[in-house]
Amino acid sequence: MKGENRKGLLMIFTGNGKGKTTAAIGLSVRAAGHGMRTCFIQFIKGSWHYGEMDALKRLSDLIDLEVMGRGFTWKSDDLEKDKKEAKNAWEHAKKVILSCDYDIVVLDEFTYAINYSMVDLEDVVETFKKRPQRLHVVVTGRDAPDELIQIADLVTEMKEVKHPFKAGIKAQKGIEF
Ligand code: ATP
Ligand code: MG
Numbered sequence: 001m002k003g004e005n006r007k008g009l010l011m012i013f014t015g016n017g018k019g020k021t022t023a024a025i026g027l028s029v030r031a032a033g034h035g036m037r038t039c040f041i042q043f044i045k046g047s048w049h050y051g052e053m054d055a056l057k058r059l060s061d062l063i064d065l066e067v068m069g070r071g072f073t074w075k076s077d078d079l080e081k082d083k084k085e086a087k088n089a090w091e092h093a094k095k096v097i098l099s100c101d102y103d104i105v106v107l108d109e110f111t112y113a114i115n116y117s118m119v120d121l122e123d124v125v126e127t128f129k130k131r132p133q134r135l136h137v138v139v140t141g142r143d144a145p146d147e148l149i150q151i152a153d154l155v156t157e158m159k160e161v162k163h164p165f166k167a168g169i170k171a172q173k174g175i176e177f
Helices: 020-032 051-057 079-098 110-115 120-130 146-151
Strands: 011-016 038-042 063-067 103-109 136-140 154-157
Touching: 011 020, 020 038, 020 051, 020 079, 020 103, 038 079, 051 063, 079 103, 079 110, 079 120, 079 136, 110 120, 110 136, 120 146
Parallel strands: 011 136, 011 154, 038 063, 038 103, 103 136
Antiparallel strands: none
């Protein structure tokens, strides 16, 4: 989009309530409507098959979905391996961010990799600061570190008011996965 006076934003969806990843998906889909290209990198490979994996494939000319890492952190059998995978995923994400191939880069569940010291926060801050001026970056995940919140342009904290899980209702297709 030539001549457009665009300012790349750093956006963070954090908090304990539901809606962080789905907000990032919604944003990518909205941008695709303008012909904008998104690289959507998932840092935690869940054990479920999420609907967005197939839905986003239908927009594969504009949205690249990359699933990296293992189901790391809480249920890990090999923390060193997880750490290495998270580091590799971040090195890859860095290249994607510094390339000029996309309009938006989403780092989904990235806060966990930072909070478990799998990636270096200083490196993340430096990389975000020197990204292409037009590039929008989205980070999702609970407990976003203050250092990221400080340099972000947009921060939304999803607050749990109610979640069906607490009432013993199982995860629903199309809603949670
Ligand atoms: P979603 O992917 O639905 O937008 P999210 O990205 O905000 O959710 P995560 O913290 O990444 O949520 O958690 C992933 C899974 O846990 C999702 O299936 C989500 O519905 C569920 N979940 C999110 N928040 C809660 C909560 N407060 N209590 C129970 N389960 C939750
Ligand atoms: Mg999520």
